[in-house]
Amino acid sequence: MTNENRNLGQLAxxxxxxxxxxxxxxxxxxxxxxxxxxxxxxxxxSGVLNVRPDQPDWEQRDRLVLSKGHACAALYAxxxxxxxxxxxxLHTYYQDDSPLAGHATHSVPGVExxxxxxxxxxxxxxxxxxxxxxxxxxxxxxxxLSDGECDEGATWEAALLAAHHGLDNMVIIVDYNxxxxxxxxxxxxxxxxxxxxxxxxxxxxxxxxxHNFAEIETALGAVPFEKGQPSCIVAHTIKGKGVxxxxxxxxxxxxxxxxxxxxxxxxxxxGER
Amino acid sequence: MRTAFIQQLYNLAKVDSRINLIVGDLxxxxxxxxxxxxxxxxxxxxVAEQNMTGVAAGMxxxxxxxxxxxxxxxxxxxxxxxxxxxxxxxxxxxxIVSVGGGxxxxxxxxxxxxxxxxxxxxxxxxxxxxxxxxxxxxxAATRAIAAHPGPCYLRLGRSGEATVHDPGFDFQLGKAIxxxxxxxxxxxxxxxxxxxxLEAAEQLGQKGIQARVLSMHTIKPLDTEALFKAATETSAxxxxxxxxxxxxxxxxxxxxxxxxxxxxxxxxxxxxxxxxISTVGSQLHLWGLNxxxxxxxxxxxxxxxxxx
Numbered sequence: 001m002t003n004e005n006r007n008l009g010q011l012a013x014x015x016x017x018x019x020x021x022x023x024x025x026x027x028x029x030x031x032x033x034x035x036x037x038x039x040x041x042x043x044x045x046s047g048v049l050n051v052r053p054d055q056p057d058w059e060q061r062d063r064l065v066l067s068k069g070h071a072c073a074a075l076y077a078x079x080x081x082x083x084x085x086x087x088x089x090l091h092t093y094y095q096d097d098s099p100l101a102g103h104a105t106h107s108v109p110g111v112e113x114x115x116x117x118x119x120x121x122x123x124x125x126x127x128x129x130x131x132x133x134x135x136x137x138x139x140x141x142x143x144x145l146s147d148g149e150c151d152e153g154a155t156w157e158a159a160l161l162a163a164h165h166g167l168d169n170m171v172i173i174v175d176y177n178x179x180x181x182x183x184x185x186x187x188x189x190x191x192x193x194x195x196x197x198x199x200x201x202x203x204x205x206x207x208x209x210x211h212n213f214a215e216i217e218t219a220l221g222a223v224p225f226e227k228g229q230p231s232c233i234v235a236h237t238i239k240g241k242g243v244x245x246x247x248x249x250x251x252x253x254x255x256x257x258x259x260x261x262x263x264x265x266x267x268x269x270x271g272e273r
Numbered sequence: 274m275r276t277a278f279i280q281q282l283y284n285l286a287k288v289d290s291r292i293n294l295i296v297g298d299l300x301x302x303x304x305x306x307x308x309x310x311x312x313x314x315x316x317x318x319x320v321a322e323q324n325m326t327g328v329a330a331g332m333x334x335x336x337x338x339x340x341x342x343x344x345x346x347x348x349x350x351x352x353x354x355x356x357x358x359x360x361x362x363x364x365x366x367x368x369i370v371s372v373g374g375g376x377x378x379x380x381x382x383x384x385x386x387x388x389x390x391x392x393x394x395x396x397x398x399x400x401x402x403x404x405x406x407x408x409x410x411x412x413a414a415t416r417a418i419a420a421h422p423g424p425c426y427l428r429l430g431r432s433g434e435a436t437v438h439d440p441g442f443d444f445q446l447g448k449a450i451x452x453x454x455x456x457x458x459x460x461x462x463x464x465x466x467x468x469x470x471l472e473a474a475e476q477l478g479q480k481g482i483q484a485r486v487l488s489m490h491t492i493k494p495l496d497t498e499a500l501f502k503a504a505t506e507t508s509a510x511x512x513x514x515x516x517x518x519x520x521x522x523x524x525x526x527x528x529x530x531x532x533x534x535x536x537x538x539x540x541x542x543x544x545x546x547x548x549x550i551s552t553v554g555s556q557l558h559l560w561g562l563n564x565x566x567x568x569x570x571x572x573x574x575x576x577x578x579x580x581x
Contacts, residue, residue, distance in 0.1 A: 059336075063335075106362075106363060112334075113331075113334065113359075113363060114358065114362055114363065115358075116358075117354055117358055119323075120327055120354075120355065120358060120359055122324075122327075123323065123324045123326070123327025123328050123330075123331065123355070123359070124327050124328075124330055124331040124334070124359055125331060126324070126327070126328050126331060127327060127328035127329060127330060127331020127332040127333075127334070127335070128331040128332070128334065128335045129331075130316070130328065130331070130332055131331065131332040131335035131336065131337050132335060134293075134313055134314075134337075135335075135336070153323070154321075154323040154324055154327065154355075157318075157319075157321035157323060157324030158324050158327065158328070160319065160321070160324075161318060161319065161321070161324055161328065
């Protein structure tokens with residue numbers, strides 16, 4: 001493992017530890033959804049996104065839209081780690097009067113837009129990218145979508161528009177963990193072939209292992225994959241990644257880590273450090 | 274009203290490059306000049322209103338002033354959650370414009386009747402709701418909402434509405450305009466009912482009943498000052514709208530009066546029954562069938578006064 005990857009690995013562990021702590025204290029859910037995007041967020045916030053933690057509204061910043069707003073615990077954790085706000089805030093997550101709600105909220109420094117109702121992020125990101133194009137701005141737009149919200153028609157409305165207008169300043173990353181709220185996507189509403197669908201809609205697509213730092217860095221470093229086309233990264237991930245008994249388990253969309261399960265999760269994560 | 278709107282928006286776009294117009298593949302012959310002369314400020318989002326609205330919010334959050342445009346319920350109810358979450362929650366500088374408020378698309382059928390929009394959009398936080406009463410109000414309202422930072426809903430009629438005001442009249446968001454003086458009762462009108470309100474007032478005048486007429490072009494925020502003044506100075510209030518009786522102008526006025534302890538004021542709400550109108554007919558025909566013709570309005574007011 002290179003030094004750089006070791007740093008990314010350590011960041012990922014810290015994010016997961018924060019998420020476990022936040023969801024335990026807040027007695028809240030969506031641990032699995034947060035864990036599947038930890039490596040993606042770690043790379044995005046370690047040199048890919050051009051952002052300023054001390055100036056979150058800097059006009060020339062790259063935009064990240066967390067369309068799967070229910071995974072905000074991981075986003076809040078990485079933002080705190082990067083200095084957008086004090087890590088102390090994390091321990092108030094989901095609790096009365098906390099600045100951190102259970103879905104991504106734009107009042108939080110570094111959070112671009114409020115999400116939580118699925119299928120909104122692709123359109124918001126497309127609008128931002130279109131505005132950027134019209135202003136010939138250098139900043140880019142990244143949107144992180146869940147696979148479940150590819151059920152939403154509005155996601156595909158945005159896909160059509162972004163491709164039609166050749167928005168190569170935007171990247172959609174689909175967190176393809178293959179589990180949605182009531183079961184496997186293959187059972188609920190099949191998305192196969194997800195990459196094929198994005199291609200058919202006019203996007204330049206790459207499929208990667210969404211937990212492999214090298215693959216994530218290579219893909220994000222290569223956007224736009226084609227000039228004049230928006231880029232889509234289908235990231236194959238595992239829901240609950242990082243804690244053995246949470247991996248690929250629908251239950252951890254809902255369950256809050258308490259007691260022995262909390263202890264066991266911490267032991268596993270600390271062992272990796 | 275449609276023409277007044279687009280001409281005004283064209284003039285604004287010419288001097289302010291932040292102004293963008295997004296249409297949901299509607300506006301044949303209306304948006305042609307705008308699209309031709311300001312290609313970098315125009316977008317046809319296709320038949321996809323949810324995306325149109327989300328894209329508008331994304332653009333607005335990146336420094337643009339964005340008008341979305343379509344007809345009837347398409348730019349409003351079809352994408353209601355995008356309006357609520359993406360536009361209103363973020364206070365994004367998006368102006369939602371619907372052409373064909375009320376029964377303007379009468380014979381196209383109930384799918385094209387925008388008859389609950391005021392009630393539904395009035396309930397959303399951070400959103401101004403405006404229904405101009407004549408082409409000059411539509412023009413002034415377009416200017417005013419472009420200058421107002423934040424979400425607005427502009428409900429327009431279609432075409433051929435009478436011009437009620439004189440050029441140079443005073444228009445301010447949230448300020449009712451008195452278009453006729455009277456002390457027996459006050460007709461509070463919104464949107465395209467304004468001309469009918471005035472004509473009904475004339476007919477009542479011939480019978481010795483002097484009606485004040487207020488053009489309540491802004492439904493939210495409601496001009497309670499003008500309303501309470503009318504409630505004090507005249508003996509009854511009549512609200513008039515081309516909208517369901519559930520939750521529109523009449524509802525807003527009733528709420529304001531009750532909340533201010535003025536529930537004793539006589540109030541008659543005139544509007545559409547909260548039902549789908551299945552009769553086929555032009556706007557004029559459907560007005561007649563539903564008590565919104567000048568004669569219908571006059572009669573309802575007379576009966577209402579007699580019941581006192």
